[in-house]
Amino acid sequence: MADLRTSIGKLQLANPVMTASGTFGYGTEFADFVDLERLGGVIVKGTTLHHREGNPYPRMAETPAGMLNAVGLQNKGVDYFCEHIYPTIKDYKTNMIVNVSGSAIEDYVATAERINALDAIPAIELNISCPNVKQGGMAFGVTAKGAEEVVRAVRQVYDKTLIVKLSPNVTDITEIARAAEAAGADSVSLINTLLGMAIDAERRRPLLSTVTGGMSGPAVKPIALRMVWQVAKAVQIPVVGLGGISNATDAIEFLLAGASAIEVGTANFMDPAITGKIVDGINEYLDRHGFSSVRDIIGALEV
């Protein structure tokens, strides 16, 4: 049994396996399948300042080795989260991390401030891929300036571990990662979904109500791996890797590329028990290759 412990800044993880926001609900939806306390962390659903109904149905389309979604951040808002959901998840002995989303900087700040007060939430993941309504709907996270502004503002009110989730729909993700680091992020996680589209040729209509949506699943893994490798070389803060991770081998690839921890997303739909299997598989790999700690393989790719 190898030592699976890792860390994201000051946040200690029992192992590197976390769940990606939006794919694992509040964790409780998967409690019949996975012992949540065996995971390094659970990143719960994107939470915004106010209740959001999200986009109209249909919101999902399957694509080759992937899927598109256009949920549109449906959630009941941070107050509902604090009052009704937090009590149901706060006693799990794992890192319960809240994904924070918004459409204006002051909304991010107000949401982060509310969550800062919750003792059992040791970290937030800041989703900066949301459209900035004050900037014509361009996402915060596609420019270094946009990323830096929102991270800096949240940093001022949030004193626990701040993970910034990066958009892959950019020319140079390392520039955005460095901007997040400069603005005080404790870590960056990547990649969020790639913007894609699917069409029903027979009906000559888009398959999503929003026309375009976010692509995830095994199809995106090579792009995610490349970006994690680039960003891990570009910043000093720890990197959390995600994008198509479906088994322990995939997870190990991200660790080798430089990720200190990983998130499992779409694969939870394929096998609701996959996260526990990935923890076991990483341990088996470390034992088989004679590594005493998972930390020995972080960034250990030989190029």
Next chain:
Amino acid sequence: MADLRTSIGKLQLANPVMTASGTFGYGTEFADFVDLERLGGVIVKGTTLHHREGNPYPRMAETPAGMLNAVGLQNKGVDYFCEHIYPTIKDYKTNMIVNVSGSAIEDYVATAERINALDAIPAIELNISCPNVKQGGMAFGVTAKGAEEVVRAVRQVYDKTLIVKLSPNVTDITEIARAAEAAGADSVSLINTLLGMAIDAERRRPLLSTVTGGMSGPAVKPIALRMVWQVAKAVQIPVVGLGGISNATDAIEFLLAGASAIEVGTANFMDPAITGKIVDGINEYLDRHGFSSVRDIIGALEV
């Protein structure tokens, strides 16, 4: 039998199906499998001013529903092409289009100028995803300025149909497309490959000699389709769509999204006869839906 004719500016095509550069050699490699004269066009291998040996082996890795390649533009240079290859392809009654690549603007210009003199080559496809050696290796095609400069320079020496192939590794592909249009491009084709990476976890090494490489295949189709749809709305010039097209339905999706023609790439490896089948499949679709011309479905997506 519907009318399959389409056009890319002044270039007339018997049908919208072309082959993507680098996946179909000079066409002759596939002549046992496909009647080249049944295709709308054949876009031959990337050609540079000078002979290039390309990257070391290994250059290819399979990924979920896709593949990575890092060929590195191996070719024998434009003079060899003109003297030895052009004579073997010039008599095919289809559009033989040369993909032109380079690492400096003057190289692109010199190559395009040589090919401009070849009567049986009615068009070039300018690959602007190549690294600019004078700009620290950043690709020409990832900034509007870089794209505009190279297109403008080539436009001055090339008077036939100039198709500019766009890189998808950018924040806003419509900005690059508009720059190419402003610089005189007759058409834009997209998408070139997405930058990806694959790792052999057991050996802890990259699977490509160059670490990263270009991803293609069905996995990238949703991203390509989204970008074609965005660009078709953003420019007046015709758009050529490619990225993961593996069958007639995929091709029709790109036409519906606004492409005037399409290119088939990686699918040639799966089925060397696929291009002919796609021509047939488009015709069958048009007949079944009562369209008299393929031009009726270009951009016909109802959103």
Next chain:
Amino acid sequence: MKKYILDLKVRETVAVGRQFVLLRLTADDQLPEMVPGQFVEVRIDETPSVLLRRPISIHYYDKAANELGLLVQLVGNGTRWMATLEPGDTVNIVLPLGNGFTLPADTSVRPLLIGGGVGVAPLLYLGQKLKEMGITPTFLLGSRTENELMRIAEYEKVGPVYITTENGAVGEQGYVTQHSVLTREQFDQVYTCGPKPMMVAVARWAKAAGVACEVSLENKMACGVGACLCCVEDTKQGHVCVCSEGPVFSIDKLSWQI
């Protein structure tokens, strides 16, 4: 209800017409409790080409025989893979999912079960449970042609069966909402599952007739447990997940224009 991920064993894969198969599944241990209207999610092989599990309604659960029956329409690569399963093969299934139909509190209720296409599948199990309760269900099953009518004899074992086909080959010609039984007989509870236009028409009829009506929705879903929010239906409480808060809804809760 606790959910399980189980490797079930195929007893038999029975072709039902040209477009459907019946999967007869069992397990070494007793299968968990399942209620009518719930569904399962079937994993398609080990291939990433069909990424997502396929949601399939519970056609029957025969506790004594420890057998789960799934009636599957062959529509894509996933369902066609299911049709290739052979006796002894294993199939990975998450179950039971969703809420299920509301069973009547009172055995005097006269329920009408209206199904269309593969939507008839969950109504068999519902009918069987109603019959166990001492209630005789009436079935009204619709299809385009005689080719999509499935396992009618099984329904007839449970209660009277009325049929419509659009081509008139079997039963009355037309849609289920045009069948004469709707005017001839009185019902005070409707349960329906089928194509959305059919369910909307049924809901409209039920509302006009003042009959309580539950519909079982088939929205496209991913996680199956209310986590991803992909399969939402617009209701008077906003967007709710069909997989976890449904698939069965009272028409009073939906935002349908009826």
Next chain:
Amino acid sequence: MKKYILDLKVRETVAVGRQFVLLRLTADDQLPEMVPGQFVEVRIDETPSVLLRRPISIHYYDKAANELGLLVQLVGNGTRWMATLEPGDTVNIVLPLGNGFTLPADTSVRPLLIGGGVGVAPLLYLGQKLKEMGITPTFLLGSRTENELMRIAEYEKVGPVYITTENGAVGEQGYVTQHSVLTREQFDQVYTCGPKPMMVAVARWAKAAGVACEVSLENKMACGVGACLCCVEDTKQGHVCVCSEGPVFSIDKLSWQI
């Protein structure tokens, strides 16, 4: 040689040890000519999860029986799919591809055919052709253990067979280049196929011994017809495609450090 895309019929899929299968394929029409050292590309099902065809060397082509034999090592999803093929199944194959071994101009030549692992496969067809020409080939076949030795009796029908295993279970213990036959007997042409380190060792031995040597390479490939330039080998003429200019190369042409 003209290339074909054919739907071949499976006569039989024969397990060979635990890690290999022999696919016996035929067609209604006579199969095209194929020469030893050429290969085919096998399409894996209709699934996009294994995108690329799998290149497999020609183990034998029995023209009279109109039968193509492929010896396949089970290494991934693609090859494991091949192992599931049953008699009567169809498999889509592009053939023949590549150049093939150079057959001797003179029947006095004493050829040695050195194979390792699944690299022994093309040497059977080569040996059969040599024998037809009146030349007796000698086989030297190496493997890690006795479990990877395949179809030895077939090779013995063609010529003398010498074996090495790394664990010494069969034949001489060690690598092929350590086998005593290399010092006991004289050869003037070596053909080899197997893992690259083995082929490099064989090439080094042949060069030192002044024996002509052809190697058959197994670089990862995509198109199979010289179009994509993925499978290149570094040669004295630069990067060349193994699929179209190989897979067989004289060691004199390669840039190997031997």
